[in-house]
Amino acid sequence: MQLQDLLYGVTIKELVGKTDREINALNFDSRKVSKDDIFFAVVGTVTDGHRFIEQTIEQGAGVIICENLPEIQDFTVTYIKVENTAVALGIIAGNYFGNPSADLKLIGITGTNGKTTIATILFKLFKDLGYKTGLLSTVENYINDTVVAATHTTPNPIALNQLLREMVDAGCDYCFMEVSSHAVSQHRIEGLTFSGGVFSNLTHDHLDFHKTFDAYLKAKKAFFDVLPKSAFALTNIDDKNGAVMLQNTKAHKKTYALKQLADFKAKIIENQFSGLHLDIDNEDVYFKLVGSFNAYNLLAVYGTAILLEQDKLKVLTLLSRLSGAEGRFDYITSADKIIGIVDYAHTPDAVQNVLSTIANIRKGTEQVITVLGCGGDRDKTKRPIMAQVACDWSDKVILTSDNPRTEDPQTIINEMEAGVSPTNKRKTLSILDRKEAIKTACHLAQPGDIILVAGKGHEKYQEINGIRNHFDDKEILLEQLKPIS
Numbered sequence: 001m002q003l004q005d006l007l008y009g010v011t012i013k014e015l016v017g018k019t020d021r022e023i024n025a026l027n028f029d030s031r032k033v034s035k036d037d038i039f040f041a042v043v044g045t046v047t048d049g050h051r052f053i054e055q056t057i058e059q060g061a062g063v064i065i066c067e068n069l070p071e072i073q074d075f076t077v078t079y080i081k082v083e084n085t086a087v088a089l090g091i092i093a094g095n096y097f098g099n100p101s102a103d104l105k106l107i108g109i110t111g112t113n114g115k116t117t118i119a120t121i122l123f124k125l126f127k128d129l130g131y132k133t134g135l136l137s138t139v140e141n142y143i144n145d146t147v148v149a150a151t152h153t154t155p156n157p158i159a160l161n162q163l164l165r166e167m168v169d170a171g172c173d174y175c176f177m178e179v180s181s182h183a184v185s186q187h188r189i190e191g192l193t194f195s196g197g198v199f200s201n202l203t204h205d206h207l208d209f210h211k212t213f214d215a216y217l218k219a220k221k222a223f224f225d226v227l228p229k230s231a232f233a234l235t236n237i238d239d240k241n242g243a244v245m246l247q248n249t250k251a252h253k254k255t256y257a258l259k260q261l262a263d264f265k266a267k268i269i270e271n272q273f274s275g276l277h278l279d280i281d282n283e284d285v286y287f288k289l290v291g292s293f294n295a296y297n298l299l300a301v302y303g304t305a306i307l308l309e310q311d312k313l314k315v316l317t318l319l320s321r322l323s324g325a326e327g328r329f330d331y332i333t334s335a336d337k338i339i340g341i342v343d344y345a346h347t348p349d350a351v352q353n354v355l356s357t358i359a360n361i362r363k364g365t366e367q368v369i370t371v372l373g374c375g376g377d378r379d380k381t382k383r384p385i386m387a388q389v390a391c392d393w394s395d396k397v398i399l400t401s402d403n404p405r406t407e408d409p410q411t412i413i414n415e416m417e418a419g420v421s422p423t424n425k426r427k428t429l430s431i432l433d434r435k436e437a438i439k440t441a442c443h444l445a446q447p448g449d450i451i452l453v454a455g456k457g458h459e460k461y462q463e464i465n466g467i468r469n470h471f472d473d474k475e476i477l478l479e480q481l482k483p484i485s
């Protein structure tokens with residue numbers, strides 16, 4: 001492909017060299033650059049891609065896209081100066097793969113919690129409705145029936161456009177994708193054509209990256225600001241930031257709510273371990289998903305399906321048969337009636353939601369035992385709050401490791417312990433080894449008790465010291481609790 005054909009839509013500040021040259025591949029990682037590649041020098045959180053320009057030219061890079069031109073230039077190379085390399089990367093990645101987002105109906109889901117659940121149920125629903133469909137999610141990506149491992153919640157622009165291209169080539173009509181706040185800030189979604197955007201909620205998370213809640217809010221909102229006039233913007237109006245999302249959007253504004261007036265409304269009739277019974281848009285429907293937060297997720301799915309012009313009763317019938325995403329309120333019951341729940345709750349709000357759901361549906365005198373850790377190299381300010389919330393809503397709490405990544409696991413636990421009030425101290429235990437912590441919870445549990453293992457959900461690894469070893473919360477619970485079937 002010729003360089004000049006890739007530059008459509010890119011605002012060039014300065015150009016040195018020719019644009020009628022053949023391009024091999026796009027690359028933003030110097031370590032992977034080979035002959036005739038374009039190297040995008042991106043300013044990152046750890047380092048600056050501009051530091052590697054010379055090295056990529058030695059490896060054969062033909063084009064450098066950057067924000068600052070190097071002082072010494074190679075006459076065989078084309079240099080393109082832009083305002084923001086990450087923005088140019090998004091646009092060029094779209095051009096390189098033939099802008100696949102415009103050839104399917106792409107729906108983005110954003111918010112602190114619920115993105116995976118909403119996107120996954122939409123994917124399953126649209127497949128059941130008979131459409132070829134794609135999914136980009138934290139757990140895994142799908143090109144209709146073909147699964148592709150996920151590395152990020154929202155992939156980088158090259159991987160993202162490549163996946164969308166494969167979806168279009170496979171005949172997909174729809175793609176449901178999670179849009180993380182990191183992805184918006186880092187311009188991973190630049191240049192995509194969305195047919196709709198969905199907002200779930202906004203609570204405390206990722207303040208390590210965004211620094212302030214306001215900056216986090218702005219990142220989420222920036223996604224709605226770029227939706228085109230032809231798209232819909234569907235927001236949870238019960239969330240105090242739901243209306244903010246819609247402020248400047250050109251898209252047509254739609255709302256969903258359990259409490260307020262909205263375009264799509266539901267009422268919880270019953271909320272039990274066996275599922276939710278809702279009055280949804282004046283229809284009485286039973287669902288397999290558990291917890292009032294899932295009533296919101298189901299309503300977001302329902303609203304999206306209706307906005308995509310699907311038949312109301314068909315949608316509700318199919319939705320009532322669907323289960324949620326892997327590792328979200330995923331529970332087993334042991335032969336002696338101990339309930340073990342694996343849930344991906346890794347924010348204060350999610351921990352509170354899942355534990356209040358358990359509190360609402362427990363029968364009476366059973367104990368709730370929570371096993372909880374916090375990830376390393378992530379927002380430190382949520383650690384004490386998550387521990388405190390877990391204590392407020394549980395009878396016993398075992399503080400343990402999540403993915404310590406490059407941090408010292410004991411330091412993370414100490415930071416969690418700091419949030420536990422003196423009265424709550426006596427109900428906590430700290431056990432560094434997550435497997436031991438889960439085993440201990442199982443030994444402490446009596447028939448009827450409920451164990452919540454929170455934070456890692458579907459993850460099949462634990463990352464300690466930068467090394468990932470196999471780890472699966474559900475596998476350990478199954479080993480320990482030995483369910484009947």
Ligand SMILES: CC(=O)N[C@H]1[C@@H](OP(=O)(O)OP(=O)(O)OC[C@H]2O[C@@H](n3ccc(=O)[nH]c3=O)[C@H](O)[C@@H]2O)O[C@H](CO)[C@@H](O)[C@@H]1O[C@H](C)C(=O)N[C@@H](C)C(=O)N[C@H](CCC(=O)O)C(=O)O
Binds near residue numbers: 044046154183
């Ligand atoms: C904080 C964050 O989001 N980091 C992402 C970011 O890396 P970075 O900004 O740290 O990059 P950097 O290391 O500073 O390097 C800057 C540039 O130099 C390049 N480089 C670097 C080294 C080198 O030798 N040569 C070279 O060319 C890098 O490729 C990069 O382009 O850009 C990288 C390339 O796209 C991502 O892989 C990386 O994701 C890391 C692995 C990550 O863990 N991200 C998480 C936090 C994340 O994105 N999570 C959200 C979901 C969060 C949620 O909602 O729960 C997600 O969408 O997955």
Ligand SMILES: Nc1ncnc2c1ncn2[C@@H]1O[C@H](COP(=O)(O)OP(=O)(O)OP(=O)(O)O)[C@@H](O)[C@H]1O
Binds near residue numbers: 200344345353
């Ligand atoms: N609508 C919701 N409101 C609040 N909490 C929720 C909601 N949906 C799910 N949760 C809780 O948040 C956890 C994560 O849910 P889910 O994976 O769907 O969110 P996510 O936004 O994709 O998260 P991530 O940003 O990590 O990808 C669940 O395990 C559950 O505890």
Ligand SMILES: N[C@H](CCC[C@H](N)C(=O)O)C(=O)O
Binds near residue numbers: 153374376402403
């Ligand atoms: N997508 C989130 C997931 C966090 C899950 C938790 N298990 C952790 O490792 O902190 C992140 O990368 O911040």
Ligand SMILES: [Mg+2]
Binds near residue numbers: 115116137138139
């Ligand atoms: Mg997710």
